[in-house]
Each structure stands twice: as structure tokens, then as C-alpha cells.
Amino acid sequence: MSATTHEVIGRGPFAPPRCGVEPCVYRGGCMAGGFDLRDEPWIPVRLLTGESVRLGLRGLFQQAHEIADLELPVPPAAAGLLRILAAMTARVARDGGVRLGDTGVAEDIEDWHALRRRILKRGRFDPEAVNAYFDEEVPAGRFDLFDEQRPFLQDPRLVAECVDPKGAPNPSGVNKLVFGRPTGVNGAVLFGHFTDTAPVPVPADEAVWHLIAQLYFGPSGQCTPRRITSQRTGSGDAAPLRKSLSYFAWAPELFTSLVLAVPGPQAEVDWEAQDACPWEEELNAPLDPLPAMTWPGRMLTGRFRHAALLVPSDDRRSVTDAYLTWATHEPAPPVRDPYQILDRRKDGAFQPREADGTRALWRDVDSLLLKDSAQDAQRPPCLEDLPKHLLPRLRVRAYGFEQDGQQKDSIWFQATTPPILQWQEEADAEMAHHLSRCHRAAEDAGARLDFAAKVAWRIATDVNADTSPKAKIRIDQRKPGPWASAALARYWPSAEVEFWRLAAPEQLTADIERPFVEAALAALDEAIGQVNRADIRVARARSRARSLLFGLLPSSRAA
Numbered sequence: 001m002s003a004t005t006h007e008v009i010g011r012g013p014f015a016p017p018r019c020g021v022e023p024c025v026y027r028g029g030c031m032a033g034g035f036d037l038r039d040e041p042w043i044p045v046r047l048l049t050g051e052s053v054r055l056g057l058r059g060l061f062q063q064a065h066e067i068a069d070l071e072l073p074v075p076p077a078a079a080g081l082l083r084i085l086a087a088m089t090a091r092v093a094r095d096g097g098v099r100l101g102d103t104g105v106a107e108d109i110e111d112w113h114a115l116r117r118r119i120l121k122r123g124r125f126d127p128e129a130v131n132a133y134f135d136e137e138v139p140a141g142r143f144d145l146f147d148e149q150r151p152f153l154q155d156p157r158l159v160a161e162c163v164d165p166k167g168a169p170n171p172s173g174v175n176k177l178v179f180g181r182p183t184g185v186n187g188a189v190l191f192g193h194f195t196d197t198a199p200v201p202v203p204a205d206e207a208v209w210h211l212i213a214q215l216y217f218g219p220s221g222q223c224t225p226r227r228i229t230s231q232r233t234g235s236g237d238a239a240p241l242r243k244s245l246s247y248f249a250w251a252p253e254l255f256t257s258l259v260l261a262v263p264g265p266q267a268e269v270d271w272e273a274q275d276a277c278p279w280e281e282e283l284n285a286p287l288d289p290l291p292a293m294t295w296p297g298r299m300l301t302g303r304f305r306h307a308a309l310l311v312p313s314d315d316r317r318s319v320t321d322a323y324l325t326w327a328t329h330e331p332a333p334p335v336r337d338p339y340q341i342l343d344r345r346k347d348g349a350f351q352p353r354e355a356d357g358t359r360a361l362w363r364d365v366d367s368l369l370l371k372d373s374a375q376d377a378q379r380p381p382c383l384e385d386l387p388k389h390l391l392p393r394l395r396v397r398a399y400g401f402e403q404d405g406q407q408k409d410s411i412w413f414q415a416t417t418p419p420i421l422q423w424q425e426e427a428d429a430e431m432a433h434h435l436s437r438c439h440r441a442a443e444d445a446g447a448r449l450d451f452a453a454k455v456a457w458r459i460a461t462d463v464n465a466d467t468s469p470k471a472k473i474r475i476d477q478r479k480p481g482p483w484a485s486a487a488l489a490r491y492w493p494s495a496e497v498e499f500w501r502l503a504a505p506e507q508l509t510a511d512i513e514r515p516f517v518e519a520a521l522a523a524l525d526e527a528i529g530q531v532n533r534a535d536i537r538v539a540r541a542r543s544r545a546r547s548l549l550f551g552l553l554p555s556s557r558a559a
Helices: 057-062 075-092 111-120 129-135 204-217 254-261 297-301 360-371 388-393 429-461 483-502 513-528 537-550
Strands: 003-009 043-047 052-055 069-072 222-227 232-236 245-249 306-313 320-326 342-344 348-353 394-404 409-418
Touching: 043 057, 043 075, 052 057, 052 320, 057 075, 057 129, 069 075, 069 254, 075 129, 075 204, 075 245, 075 254, 075 297, 075 394, 075 409, 204 306, 204 320, 222 320, 232 320, 245 254, 306 388, 360 394, 360 429, 360 483, 429 513, 429 537, 483 513, 513 537
Parallel strands: none
Antiparallel strands: 003 409, 043 052, 043 069, 222 232, 245 394, 306 320, 342 348, 394 409
């Protein structure tokens, strides 16, 4: 089996009564309006024919059965967009007039699964249902990026509330919107030469990507001050997905992927309150309590901690400035994100698995396949109760953004596994546990390689080190030497090749330890280098390190 791919790239039923938000017609000298996300081509996709095109929301849903993949070059935007699309799917996916997101059918999980099966059997979204949602059921203008009253996922009040001490508008700057651009006087240049003194407008379609990414992955701490009362508060909380990983069941075409992305109705939410997405309801007052957490709209799109407002160019084809600030300081209602692995902390509580740009997706496979009770990790709820007939075709798509909890952004990535969900524990326990053992063997070899390389460096460079075979070597973690990091950098790609070679039913009885030990031995030799090995102390150090690695093998197979 091939390895994972890894890339470092009108008023309708949802419209409540008007809340009295004054319309905003001024944004830095421009009249708003004119970039309708329903039909503007802003979402990059790859069709089943292999052709790459861009579609609006309407076209994406109407052609979802013809789309092979999303091609957003900003993975955190893709992770957020898929949650938005899943919420919309719950509205437009229906059979016999019953929506996948109707709370009535959700009262019985078997009825809900049966409805999902019927929708999947149809093989596509009903174009009339798609048009009805976008044109009739959501208030007019809510999908316009620059609408006067309610621009999509934005708060028009910010132009009056984000002001300096003299009352003049105080935008954050377009560079603050775009991930990867430097901000402030000392901002580092990462992906282009942009400065706050000469900001470069961002095309409107790309601005949507970064708007979504900011709402889901934005920073905590200092932000553009927002005046609600007499006080100007300029700090906020981290976005709900900051520094996290998301996992989705990934089918050969987008229609199935979106239907499977709608979370099951087992969520612990308020089932009495009316569910709504931000574009379906009026703005909440920033100082008021947050609305009740509901399924599926608010749990997917209603947990934002940031507020934003984009300032368009005169022709509304680009964004020239932006406001980014806090949306609320109320405690976030607890709710399980359906696309995250939870890991047990030392105190026994669980937290979302954090993104690590150096960790390949195959190392998470056992957490995606094994039942929660078998380990100290909880599988993403979206991977539970998948239709059995689809399992042989389903891969896992992961999106991650390595960040700290405040302002630092390191690297984003996406990766896709082969079709592994056929080996979930409840479908094929033997293969699920085989892959778990393979992963553990790989991790054990990696950890032992890290230790052995540090021991080797200490022996090779410390003239006072005891080189006898059974002597204890004390490692100085502040000076581990270069061999460990170099060896691990070589080991993990080789370990991934071995893992996927072993990921086959015919390998169930194979020796799973030796391939990873041999990969570690080869990585160790490459890190030390052929020239260095001619030195007698290095030769002794290498021999000691190799014996540590061989110690992972049962004695009968160590030779």
C-alpha cells in the first residue's frame, strides 16, 4: 500500500427577528457589496476529470459528485471551510423533505443513519434544495463578502467600535488578515516582502480563505482595541482550532466526503434551543452571554472568538484593509469537536491532539482505527459509525497548523492516508491491532535511536566516558550532539515506507520489529558518516549504539 501524501501547503426559516444592528454603508471610503460567495469562483477544486477549477458555494454543492478534491493552498482555511460546508450540507442534504440536520430525525440515531444512507444512495445533492437554501432560506446578502448590513462571517459594527482614542477608525491592516505576512515594525518576512507602510491588497477570493483561517486558528493576546462601553479592550482569546489537527473521512468524490462530514447527533448540546449558523441569524451583542451550543450549526460554525471586517477596493475585487479584534470574552461553551483526536493528559483529562509539522500522519493511524476504550486516545466522532459498504474506499484527510497558544505560527500542512478505514477495529480487529503493533514498533525504534545516537555522541566526544559495554552513560540533554537529530530525520521517512509495506493482510504474521530496527541502524550510520567511523572512539561509540538498537529484537532474532 502506498504511503500518505503530505503537503506543507430573502428571509427564510433560519432568519430570526431583526436585532436592531444599524446598517453600515461606509468602509474606508467604499460602498460595500459585490462579491457574492454563492456564485463567485473562490473555492479551488479538482474535478474527477483531473481539471482544476474554481467554484462558488452553489456550484460546489451542485457539482459535488463531480469533484475529486478541494485544492485550497491554505490548509487551516480548508479545515475551517470543511466545517462550514458540513453545516451547509446538514441544511441541503435531504430525502423526502427531511434534512440531515433536522433535530426530529436526530432523536433516533438509527433513523438518522438510515436517512444518511438514503442521501448517499442518491449520489448527489438536489439542485433545487441547494438553490432553495442559498436563495430563499437564508436572508438576502448574507453570502456577500462586502454586504452593507451583514457581510459573510463579519461584523460591520467594527468600523465604529475599533477606533483610536480620538474616535478615528483604527483598522488592523490587511497584513494582519493574511497568514504568513509580517505585521508591525519588526515583523519577519516569511512568504513575500510585505510591510505595513505599503500594504499590498489581497484578491477577494484569497481574502475569504484567510478570513476563515483567522476565525478558526487566530491568535490570543493583544489585538486591535474594540470600544463597546467607555472602555477600549484590546485582548482576546485563541480561536477554537488553534494549534490543532483535524481529520475527515475522505471519499473519492466530494459529495460523499461532505455527507460523512456532518457529525452524528450524539453531541452533548442544547437540544431545545434553535440551531443556527452565523449567516442564518442576527449578530450577538459582544457583552451578552453566548447563545446555547446546538447541533450541528453552532458546534461547527458558532464558536468563534474573533470578529473581523474586510475593507474592499473600489471595484470590490480585492481587500485593502481589515479589522481583526475580539468577538466575546464570555467562557466558551464546552463541546466536543467532531474532527479531532483527544489525548489523555497526565491529570486524566483529555485535550485535542496538537499539530506537529514534523510528525507524519501515519503515526496517528492507530488512534483513527482503534476504539476509544483500547487506548489513551479518543477517536474523532466523525469517524464513528461510517457506512460499512464505503469503508474500503475511504481514506483519512488531515489538516494541521503548528502554532503556539498565542501569536507564533510555525507551519501548516495537509496529508491523506491510503484507504485505511476498512481496518477500523469494529470492521477488522485483526488488522487494526496489527497496524497498532507496527506503529508501536516504529515508535520504539525511533525512541531507542534517539537515545542510542546521544549515547554514541557522548562516548565519541567525552574522553572521560566509560566505553565498556555495560557502563552507564549519562546524557547531557543540553548538549545532545548532532547525531540524534540527523539520524531521526533519516529514520522517519524510512519507517513510513516500512509501515505501509506491513499494512497488508498478508503481513499479519510478519516480523514487525526487525524492519524498523534495520531502518534505525541505517539512519544511525548515515548520521555518523563513513569518515567519522574510522576513528577508534567513534567506532566504539557506533558499536555501543548498535547494540542498544539490537536490544529491541527478541534474543532469537537479534543476530
